[in-house]
């Protein structure tokens with residue numbers, strides 16, 4: 001009897017603090033789950049962003065490659081159709097009277113090529129004031145066919161920098177890749193990181 005009472009007491013004494021600890025432990029577990037969940041959300045977010053950057057970079061590299069294939073075949077750059085590009089006048093999928101043309105060079109053409117942030121990929125060619133032929137590839141913050149005031153496809157600054165890092169020097173204000181708008185055709189450039197798009201300049205020579 002005496003032993004039983006001791007045992008009862010012993011059990012009660014052990015259980016009481018354990019109940020209190022269980023509550024604290026529960027709170028700790030909830031807190032840890034919360035922290036882990038936020039880490040997972042951040043990781044999933046950055047993995048998604050990485051995938052978008054990877055897709056944008058590979059699309060730009062693809063266009064860069066086919067522009068040079070076009071040049072090799074025809075001796076000239078593809079023309080650019082700007083805001084008026086359609087399936088009918090896209091130079092990458094239509095032979096618009098260019099001799100040596102052996103496309104299509106881009107499946108589906110460039111006119112409908114969008115990037116993952118809601119804007120589109122673009123191409124422009126021109127001659128700079130020094131007489132050098134060049135072309136621009138850009139990830140526009142506007143959907144295809146719209147002007148430069150739409151901005152529904154703005155690319156986050158961190159993604160612009162990540163793209164610049166792969167294609168150029170990782171600095172948005174210098175090198176051949178810069179944050180700016182596609183209207184940036186002058187030699188000196190019009191750097192503007194707040195626009196949310198990136199322009200890559202390439203020279204023929």
Ligand SMILES: [Ca+2]
Nearest residue numbers: 140141142148
């Ligand atoms: Ca734009």
Ligand SMILES: [Ca+2]
Nearest residue numbers: 171174175177
């Ligand atoms: Ca750069």
